[in-house]
Amino acid sequence: MSIKIFMNGQLVDREDAKVSVFDHGFLYGDGVFEGIRVYNGKIFREKQHIDRLWDSAKTLDITIPMTKEEVIEAIYATVRANNFTDAYIRLIVTRGEGTLGLDANLCHDPLVVVIAQALSLYSADFYEKGIKIVTASTIRNPSDSINPRVKSLNYLNNIMAKIEAYYAGCEEALMLNHKGDVAECTGDNIFIVKNGKLRTPPINACILEGVTRNVVLEICQELGLEASETAFTRHDVYTADECFLTGSAAELIPVVGVDGRAIGDGKPGPITRRILSAFGDFVKKDGQR
Numbered sequence: 001m002s003i004k005i006f007m008n009g010q011l012v013d014r015e016d017a018k019v020s021v022f023d024h025g026f027l028y029g030d031g032v033f034e035g036i037r038v039y040n041g042k043i044f045r046e047k048q049h050i051d052r053l054w055d056s057a058k059t060l061d062i063t064i065p066m067t068k069e070e071v072i073e074a075i076y077a078t079v080r081a082n083n084f085t086d087a088y089i090r091l092i093v094t095r096g097e098g099t100l101g102l103d104a105n106l107c108h109d110p111l112v113v114v115i116a117q118a119l120s121l122y123s124a125d126f127y128e129k130g131i132k133i134v135t136a137s138t139i140r141n142p143s144d145s146i147n148p149r150v151k152s153l154n155y156l157n158n159i160m161a162k163i164e165a166y167y168a169g170c171e172e173a174l175m176l177n178h179k180g181d182v183a184e185c186t187g188d189n190i191f192i193v194k195n196g197k198l199r200t201p202p203i204n205a206c207i208l209e210g211v212t213r214n215v216v217l218e219i220c221q222e223l224g225l226e227a228s229e230t231a232f233t234r235h236d237v238y239t240a241d242e243c244f245l246t247g248s249a250a251e252l253i254p255v256v257g258v259d260g261r262a263i264g265d266g267k268p269g270p271i272t273r274r275i276l277s278a279f280g281d282f283v284k285k286d287g288q289r
C-alpha cells in the first residue's frame, strides 16, 4: 500500500505527491521545514515546532496559507492515514511556484507538505558506544547571513559540513561560528559536561534553537543538574568529561571522540546516560494525549 502524503490540502498517494520544477523550494531552497516526532499518537512539543515554523516563515516573508490549528490537524490526518502511532514527521512549506527569476512577489501560493515516516533511529550501537565527530572547516552561517535560527530548506551550509564528516569517517561534523566558538552539529545541538555541570552554546552562537535542546535543559532542571547556555571553544570540548548531541531525529546521542581526541574515557558518560534515560521517561509522560 502506498504511503499517504498531505499536499495542497489533500492526502495523496506518494506517486502523486509531485512538486512543480518552478517551485522556488526546488529552484532555490526557498522555504522552511520542521522535523517532528510523534510518540504514542501525540505530536511531541507541538507548540514549539509550529511556532518555530511560523517564526522561520516570518523572517523569510512567507505567509503560510493555513492556520496553526489546520497544520496540526494535517499532521494528525497524515499520521492516521498511514496507521502510525510513532512517527517521524517532515513538515515543509515552500514559497510555491514562481518564475525562473528570484522575485518572491511572483510566488502566490506557498505549498504545505506533510510526510510521515516510521521512526528511523540510528542503530542501537551508536547509542551504546557513542559516535565520533570532526570539526568541519565550513563554518556555520553568521546570523546576518541566513540566520541559523531559521530552519530553511537551504541546508547547503550543513550539507557541506556533513560531507566533510563523511570523508573523515565520522558520523557528524562539529560546526564553529565566525568567532571560532562552537555552534552546533549539522543536524543536532551539542552539550558538554565538565565536573558535573552541563554547557550548551547560547542562541546567539549561530545555532538553531533545538526543541530537543530545550527539553534537555528542562530535564536538567528536574534532575537538579546545573546547565548553562554559555559560549565555549573546541578546547572545552576536547577537555570535557562527556559530550552528547540532541535533535528530533537522533534524540540524544553520546559523542565519544572529537577530532581524534577521546572524550573522557572514550565511553558514554554517567550524566549522558542519566539524561538519556530521563529523556525516554519524559517522552512517555509527554506522550499521553
Ligand code: PXG
Binding pocket: 034, 035, 158, 184, 185, 186, 187, 188, 189, 207, 208, 209, 210, 211, 212, 213, 246, 247, 248, 249
Ligand atoms: N541544529 C540543526 C542545524 C538542525 O537542523 C537541530 C539542531 C536539532 O533541533 P531539534 O528541534 O530537532 O531538536 C536540527 C534539527 C536529520 C534531520 O535527518 C535533522 C534536523 C531536522 C530534520 C532531520 O538529521 N535538524
